Each structure stands twice: as C-alpha cells, then as structure tokens.
Amino acid sequence: MEKRKWGNQTFVTEFILLGFRNLPQLQRLLFLLILVIYLVTMAGNILIVLLVVADRHLHTPMYFFLGNLSCLESCYTSTILPRLLASLLTGDRTISFSGCIMQLYSFGFLVVTECFLLAAMSYDRYLAICKPLHYAALMNGRFCLQLAAGSWLSGFLAITIIIILMLQLKFCGPNQIDHFFCDFIPLLKLSCSDTQLISMVSLFLSFCDTFPPFLLTVASYVYIITTILRIPSATGRQKAFSTCSSHLIVVTVFYGTLVIVYMLPKTNTMGDLNKVFSVFYTVLTPLFNPLIYSLRNKHVNEALRKLVIRPMVMTGLQEGLIRRG
Numbered sequence: 001m002e003k004r005k006w007g008n009q010t011f012v013t014e015f016i017l018l019g020f021r022n023l024p025q026l027q028r029l030l031f032l033l034i035l036v037i038y039l040v041t042m043a044g045n046i047l048i049v050l051l052v053v054a055d056r057h058l059h060t061p062m063y064f065f066l067g068n069l070s071c072l073e074s075c076y077t078s079t080i081l082p083r084l085l086a087s088l089l090t091g092d093r094t095i096s097f098s099g100c101i102m103q104l105y106s107f108g109f110l111v112v113t114e115c116f117l118l119a120a121m122s123y124d125r126y127l128a129i130c131k132p133l134h135y136a137a138l139m140n141g142r143f144c145l146q147l148a149a150g151s152w153l154s155g156f157l158a159i160t161i162i163i164i165l166m167l168q169l170k171f172c173g174p175n176q177i178d179h180f181f182c183d184f185i186p187l188l189k190l191s192c193s194d195t196q197l198i199s200m201v202s203l204f205l206s207f208c209d210t211f212p213p214f215l216l217t218v219a220s221y222v223y224i225i226t227t228i229l230r231i232p233s234a235t236g237r238q239k240a241f242s243t244c245s246s247h248l249i250v251v252t253v254f255y256g257t258l259v260i261v262y263m264l265p266k267t268n269t270m271g272d273l274n275k276v277f278s279v280f281y282t283v284l285t286p287l288f289n290p291l292i293y294s295l296r297n298k299h300v301n302e303a304l305r306k307l308v309i310r311p312m313v314m315t316g317l318q319e320g321l322i323r324r325g
Helices: 024-054 061-090 097-130 141-166 184-188 196-229 234-263 268-295 298-324
Strands: 003-006 009-012 014-017 094-096
Touching: 014 097, 024 061, 024 268, 024 298, 061 097, 061 141, 061 268, 094 097, 097 141, 097 184, 097 196, 097 234, 141 184, 141 196, 184 196, 196 234, 234 268
Parallel strands: none
Antiparallel strands: 003 009, 014 094
C-alpha cells in the first residue's frame, strides 16, 4: 500500500477497488459483457442527442429533456465503466486518491442532476396531460432552459460541498474499497478522521436533493394517472398513458435501486447485494434509457428512420444519376 508521510502520520495516496474479486473465473466474461453494454449505451444515448438536435419535429420540451438525460447518461456511464473495464482486463484495481475523488465528484454530480431532470420530465408530462390548454404557455423555451440549468446547477452545488468536506478528511489506511467504484459510504468508512460533520451534511443534502424531486415526480404521476382514468375512450387512455409510460419505467428503476442500495441496512450480506444493485443504476439504467425511449416512442423511431433511410435514398439516387450520365 502506497502511503505519504506527513509528520508522524502516514496518509494513503491510492486505493484498491476490490470490485468483483470473488468471481475470478468470470473476469474476462464480465469484461466482454460490460464492454458491449458500454458501447451500446454510448451509441444509443449519443444517437438520441443527435436525433433531438437534428430533427425539428423533436424540438419540443419533452425531447429537450430527453436529450439532456441522454447526454447525462453518456457522461454517467463514462465516469465508472472505463475504469472498471481496465481493472477487469488487467487485474490492476488501484486508483489514485485524486482519481477516486474525481470519480466520486462526477458520480455524485450526475446522480443529483438526474433526480432533478427526472422530476422536470415528470412535471412536463403532468402539464401536457393534465393542463393541455395551458401547456404551450407554461412549458415555454425559457422555462425549459431554466429547469434544465437548475437541474445541472443543483447537482454541481450539492456534490461540491461534499467534496470540500471530503478533502478535509485524512485516510491513514486500510485502503481497500469494497466496491467497483469510489462510492461515498465505502470511502467514508476508510477515513481515520471524525466523519460526524460530513455525515450530517451529506444526510441533509441527500434529503434535500432526492426527496423533493421524488415527491414532485410521484405527485405528478398521481395526477397523471387520475386524469388518464377519467378519459372516456379506451383509445384516448392508451394514447395518453403511452406518452408517459417510458418515463415512469425509468423513474421506477432509478429510484428503486437507489433506495435498495442506500437505505437498507449495511450488513455483510447486503454489502454484496448492494454491489449487484449498484450495477443496475450505474450500468443497466443508462443502457435501458435509450432502448426504452426509442423502442416505445414512435417520434424517435420516425426521426431515426429519416436519419438512416434518407441518406441511403440520396446515395442511391446519386449512383443512379452517375450510371445514366
């Protein structure tokens, strides 16, 4: 274990991410699986961002927030998976102190931002379904920009406070983090300083940054479902529900795994289960989002067909003209 001496104390300068060390025979298989997931996730989310930017029919509040979410998921998965892939391939599980702090910073920033973005998306669907006559006036371009900017700024401010407090802590050893990335709680357990202040501040900020957006999301969908059930025709109910069902699936998976990982008791058995459930919101959720939104959304599918088919048709016409000439 590499350490740095300061006076009579020795401080850790790098950590060891234990990850999935209890599955040595599956390291290469896990590498291939996660590599495929990473490539598909990046391709899917980047494609959605391109479609939202390129197709004027997707220049609406719903797809504006979807583009923000896809951009966030691309950054989110790139914060954790490249380092995990490197450790699975080479067996080197070490990460520098600064690298660990940067990973924690990026991860916390993006998680908090996603909470607020999902709340903004649910509010958008609430206005579209429950207040359709006032939707265009209420959800205008300026308000959409304010909601998106507020979401990103909230994530930045919350994690900056935590990181400032984290940098005041001392880490004297051991340096083994029982996780596959630098998560807050496993890292905090390794500190040899008094962690009471940062624990209280993180609890307060976690409550402020997750409970209000979660409550807004739940309240929005209570009103949405109530409004949908009042629609007299079955076709109308199905059409209304289809516009928000994809988002509801994403919200359920995201908050469900967060609750399991961070709210349940931290026993030895739950520690291994926490790693499994952490895979859901760090690896699988960013993968599912573009798949859910693209497969279940006809407007995204139409924009994708235009993006793929139109260049093919134009190329075919050009080749035909060349042959005739």
